[in-house]
Amino acid sequence: MIPVVVILVYLAVIAFVGSMAWRRAKENTEDFFLANRSIGPIFFFLSLFATNMTAFAILGSSGQSYRQGIGIYGLMASSSCFVIPLTLFFIGTRLWAIGKKFGHQTQVSFFRDRWECNHIGTVIFALSAAMLVPYMIISIMGGGTVLAGISASPETHQPLIPYVWGCAIVAIVVTLNVFLGGMRGTVWVNVLQTILFLCFGAVAVAVISQKLPKTFADYMSGLAADEKTRFLVTREKMPPQAFWSYTLIPLSSIMFPHMAIMCFSARRVSAFKQTVVAYPIAILAIWLPCVFLGVLGFAALGRIPDPDGVLLRMLQTYAPAWLAGILGAGIISAVMGSDAHQVLALSTMFTKDVFAHYGGHEKFGERRSVHFARGFIVIVTVIAYLVALALKEKQGIFEIAVRYAFSGFAAMAPVMVAALFWRRSTKWGALAATLFVAAFLVWTALMQTGHKAGDVLWQLGGGKDAIKVFFLNPRGDVAFWNGYMTVLPMVLGSAFCVALFSWLTPPPSQPTLAKYFDA
Amino acid sequence: MRITRIKVRMQKPDTKQRKETTYQSPLLFLLIVAVYAAHQDVWNWRKAGPMLFGFLPVGLAYHAAYSMAAAVLMAILVKCAWPKGLDKHETAPPEPQRPH
Numbered sequence: 001m002i003p004v005v006v007i008l009v010y011l012a013v014i015a016f017v018g019s020m021a022w023r024r025a026k027e028n029t030e031d032f033f034l035a036n037r038s039i040g041p042i043f044f045f046l047s048l049f050a051t052n053m054t055a056f057a058i059l060g061s062s063g064q065s066y067r068q069g070i071g072i073y074g075l076m077a078s079s080s081c082f083v084i085p086l087t088l089f090f091i092g093t094r095l096w097a098i099g100k101k102f103g104h105q106t107q108v109s110f111f112r113d114r115w116e117c118n119h120i121g122t123v124i125f126a127l128s129a130a131m132l133v134p135y136m137i138i139s140i141m142g143g144g145t146v147l148a149g150i151s152a153s154p155e156t157h158q159p160l161i162p163y164v165w166g167c168a169i170v171a172i173v174v175t176l177n178v179f180l181g182g183m184r185g186t187v188w189v190n191v192l193q194t195i196l197f198l199c200f201g202a203v204a205v206a207v208i209s210q211k212l213p214k215t216f217a218d219y220m221s222g223l224a225a226d227e228k229t230r231f232l233v234t235r236e237k238m239p240p241q242a243f244w245s246y247t248l249i250p251l252s253s254i255m256f257p258h259m260a261i262m263c264f265s266a267r268r269v270s271a272f273k274q275t276v277v278a279y280p281i282a283i284l285a286i287w288l289p290c291v292f293l294g295v296l297g298f299a300a301l302g303r304i305p306d307p308d309g310v311l312l313r314m315l316q317t318y319a320p321a322w323l324a325g326i327l328g329a330g331i332i333s334a335v336m337g338s339d340a341h342q343v344l345a346l347s348t349m350f351t352k353d354v355f356a357h358y359g360g361h362e363k364f365g366e367r368r369s370v371h372f373a374r375g376f377i378v379i380v381t382v383i384a385y386l387v388a389l390a391l392k393e394k395q396g397i398f399e400i401a402v403r404y405a406f407s408g409f410a411a412m413a414p415v416m417v418a419a420l421f422w423r424r425s426t427k428w429g430a431l432a433a434t435l436f437v438a439a440f441l442v443w444t445a446l447m448q449t450g451h452k453a454g455d456v457l458w459q460l461g462g463g464k465d466a467i468k469v470f471f472l473n474p475r476g477d478v479a480f481w482n483g484y485m486t487v488l489p490m491v492l493g494s495a496f497c498v499a500l501f502s503w504l505t506p507p508p509s510q511p512t513l514a515k516y517f518d519a
Numbered sequence: 520m521r522i523t524r525i526k527v528r529m530q531k532p533d534t535k536q537r538k539e540t541t542y543q544s545p546l547l548f549l550l551i552v553a554v555y556a557a558h559q560d561v562w563n564w565r566k567a568g569p570m571l572f573g574f575l576p577v578g579l580a581y582h583a584a585y586s587m588a589a590a591v592l593m594a595i596l597v598k599c600a601w602p603k604g605l606d607k608h609e610t611a612p613p614e615p616q617r618p619h
Contacts, residue, residue, distance in 0.1 A: 224568065
């Protein structure tokens with residue numbers, strides 16, 4: 001009961017802080033979607049980080065390390081420590097400058113102007129929205145699951161806040177923040193949320209260490225000494241090919257619409273300086289304790305039915321109730337921080353790239369465009385909530401969709417690089433890459449549902465010398481030659497499409513090239 | 520004659536700056552490649568120990584240190600390779616967009 005009260009109080013504070021932004025809101029899209037491009041350096045870093053950190057950073061990381069061991073940190077966290085700040089440094093800063101100079105509020109708006117295209121921009125928008133929607137739905141599902149898990153009675157395991165109510169609470173609080181405060185409200189709330197979940201890991205490790213019957217060293221050396229559990233403290237079961245190809249996945253970060261839109265919102269480009277340096281440290285602060293606790297959970301709790309809940313179980317078992325509540329609030333923060341940005345990004349994209357672009361803005365004006373955006377936020381959250389309820393049992397499908405969405409956004413990175421750095425790139429190159437990525441994702445989904453683990457999907461040659469180009473790995477995911485992740489052929493294929501079709505087609509007009517490259 | 524002297528004086532800092540950029544760019548590129556390559560620590564693949572502080576497996580400790588190295592790399596890039604000219608947009612009002 002105590003953790004539930006703590007979390008509900010926290011959620012009320014969050015809703016209040018978000019709604020305070022309402023008072024400072026102006027009725028124009030620049031203010032609603034980008035807080036008038038006025039976000040200062042500290043708020044920018046904290047909010048950008050919250051945008052990119054989902055519940056997976058806390059619950060998923062510990063769950064995966066419970067299953068696969070410490071290698072998860074190198075696979076997912078340290079690769080992000082390297083790639084995400086680099087993309088912010090090279091791409092994010094340029095996006096900011098272009099947005100500031102030409103007034104762009106979305107990636108598609110930039111692409112349309114840079115490549116003098118109209119419907120091709122709409123195709124890029126459609127693919128981005130299609131890849132973002134499952135991510136948003138799974139955030140609400142995650143919120144419901146987390147609240148049910150935290151509020152579960154240790155004896156009966158019955159949740160005080162059932163899944164249905166948990167999803168509703170998260171959806172309502174997120175909607176309140178975004179509906180009332182837009183980007184400003186979301187950023188204000190993010191500051192509180194990020195500080196909370198940055199502290200989460202260290203506090204959780206410190207508290208749990210006090211209550212454990214044995215020392216950390218005892219548990220870890222016990223795992224290392226046993227042949228059956230040794231893989232948890234090494235990477236002997238992790239394929240090096242997958243480990244290497246995963247370093248391409250964080251390229252997706254800058255292509256996520258909510259991340260790109262955040263880049264537009266900074267007041268000064270210098271905000272990126274602190275952000276790119278602090279970003280790896282923040283990832284370290286969250287992921288290292290969570291991965292460690294996931295492995296420790298295996299040693300301390302043994303086999304549990306739901307590995308993704310290992311951290312919640314550790315808290316329930318080894319932390320005082322009030323602290324478990326605060327730490328639970330940290331987890332919920334991670335869920336809601338990214339969810340709010342996803343909802344806002346979808347609303348920004350629909351309003352600017354579809355509604356305004358196809359005449360809505362001219363017809364209804366700025367003020368009504370903001371009303372449209374607010375209406376869209378309510379509708380999209382209600383739909384996401386209903387889908388989260390209706391398809392609760394099929395959460396795995398959304399998880400797979402999100403996994404492939406990461407590869408899809410990563411594969412769209414060459415399009416952004418071409419737009420920013422290659423004068424000769426054309427809209428046809430961008431279209432070819434977008435269609436390639438979309439077709440690859442559909443093909444992957446079809447192959448994954450129609451085949452079983454170990455099946456070869458496409459091979460060159462026959463007999464012993466046959467080269468398996470695509471096959472399903474033991475997890476049932478489509479893999480590329482020798483066990484590489486599909487993100488590798490997707491990124492290479494997308495880059496090839498941009499290059500080839502750009503060379504084959506005429507470049508944009510000289511005034512447009514001069515506008516973006518000669519000024 | 521006077522004009523020539525002025526030209527020479529103006530070229531000096533430019534040449535120095537160009538030289539610095541010429542030397543710095545490949546070095547920074549190599550540094551980025553080196554940090555990227557360091558992520559693939561195959562030598563730690565099957566090792567659990569030595570454990571840092573007695574409880575942190577070497578593979579995890581290495582990648583924690585790698586994260587800090589990534590932060591140092593970014594600090595160097597910010598110091599030495601910060602994109603020039605972007606800050607001039609901080610105060611400029613946005614230009615109107617052309618419809619397509």
